[in-house]
Amino acid sequence: MKLWDLGRYEIPDEILESWITRMGEELLPIQERAIKRHRILEGKSLIISSPTSSGKTFAGEVAAVKVAMEKKKAAYLVPLKSLAEEKYLDFKEKYERFGIKVVVSSRDHREYDPEIEEGNFQIAIIVYEKMAQLLVKNPLLLKNISLIVVDELQEIGDPARGGGLELTLTKIVTSPYQPQLLGLSAVLGNAESLARWLDAELLLHEKRPVELHQGVLYKGIFHYKTYNTFERGEESLVDFDSDNISDVVLANALHLLKQGEQILIFLPSKREAMALAYTLAENASLPKAENTLKELSILEDTSLKEALTHCLESSVAFHHADLSREERQVIERYAREGDNRPHRHPAFLLSRRDKKPGCD
Known part of the structure; x- marks a missing residue:
């Protein structure tokens, strides 16, 4: 199915052209099945x-934009x-x-909460916990929302926050x-079972x-298995003799950076992310991320700005929740786009308590 075919759903040509520029002319198989077989652009509920x-x-994204162009409202969680x-x-x-009003609600962004409660938006990007709060404050919030997209739905199985998401989804599926x-x-x-509970169709796609390549690094050899074909293989990396996993990660990170x-x-943890970022910056011998440092320099001073600046002097960055919103924006853009010079992407360190130490 070609992206141009989405014009039948009254999505403007200008938006279709922008999608083609970014995505190419053909929809991926899962997108085509969601639209043609499961009819997500015709109001049908679906779990992908x-x-x-x-x-x-x-x-x-396509479903949210289609709803917005119909002057209806979508919540993207x-x-x-x-x-x-x-x-x-x-x-x-x-x-x-294109006249689509986009708002956001999170711990950092509360300025749009009144507009969300009043329905003064087309697409609202909302963090799970904020959606729960908004529903408690205004039980009629769902009255004017036509579509709810729940990104990262697998979080419902998370021991820490899954219960909260389940409660929010219960309010949604039992809403009149x-x-x-x-x-x-x-x-x-x-x-x-999740699709049955949510009264939605299910689209499974495993490729x-x-x-x-998923695997284990042992004595300098990365033993892996491919996700799609289950083929097994090996790749030589760095054999670093240490019982400290951080030393092994550091040695192989430097090898890959070179x-x-x-x-x-x-x-x-955040502490380990910053510690390894410092060590990597001191050992990597990479040029500084000049443009990113310029962006960072004009931001308000914070407790972590000096540390982040030190790491960026060697094209290394760390990222976690203690950075200011503006600092996170700079680092996220740096990770996506580089530093406007060839090959100047970061060794990007991210603290996540639900992940095991490792490299990607």
């Missing part, structure tokens, strides 16, 4: 369970304020020129207003469009 990069996020910020800025840049529900999830073991690779490292 598929791996990262399979195309489900764009399916949610995300688990983290950093994701809310990124999605808000992305949608605002792409769609406000019955908005369309579109859930976007990584591969789930209980996808069928990734870009192959992933090969010009961009690296994303997950660590279990």
Whole structure:
């Protein structure tokens, strides 16, 4: 199915052209199935369970834009304020020129809460917990919302926050207003029962469009299995004799950096993320991220600005919730776009308590 075919759903040509420029002319298989077989652009509820990069996020975006162009309202729920910020800025840049009012609600953004309660928006990007608060404050909130997109729906299984998301979804599915529900999830073991509970159809898709190598590093050899084909293979990395996993990660990160690779490292705490960022910056011998440092220099001084500046002197960055909103925006843009010079992407360190230490 070609993107131009979405014109039949009264999506303007200008928006279709912008999508084609970004995505190419053809929809991915999962997007085509969601639209043609499961009719998400005709008001049908659907749970899409598929791996990262399979195309489900764009399916949610298309559904939200279609609803907005009909002068209806869509709520786009995300688990983290950093994701809310990124999605808000992305949608605002792409769609406000077409008359679509985009708002956001998170711990960092409360200025739009009154407008969300009054229904003065077309697309609202809302963090899970804020949606729960808004529903408590205004039980009639769902009256004017036609579509609810739930990104990262697999978070419902998270021990810490899954219960809150489940309660919010219960309020949505038992609401007399019955908005369309579109859930976007990584591969789930209980996808069928979840879809039944949410009274939605289920679209399962287990293949990734870009192959992933999953494995274990042991004595300098990365033993991996491919995600799609289950083929096994080996890759030589660095054999570093240490019982400290951080030493092993550091040695292999430096090895990959010297090969010009961009690296994303997950660590279990903010302290460890910053410590490894410092060590990597001192050992990497990379040029400074000049343009990113200029952006950072004009921001208000914070407790972490000096540390972040030190790391960026060697094209290394860390990212966690203690950074200011503006600092996170600079680093996220740096990670996506680089420093406007060839090969100047960061070794990007991200603190996530739900991840094990490792490299991507």
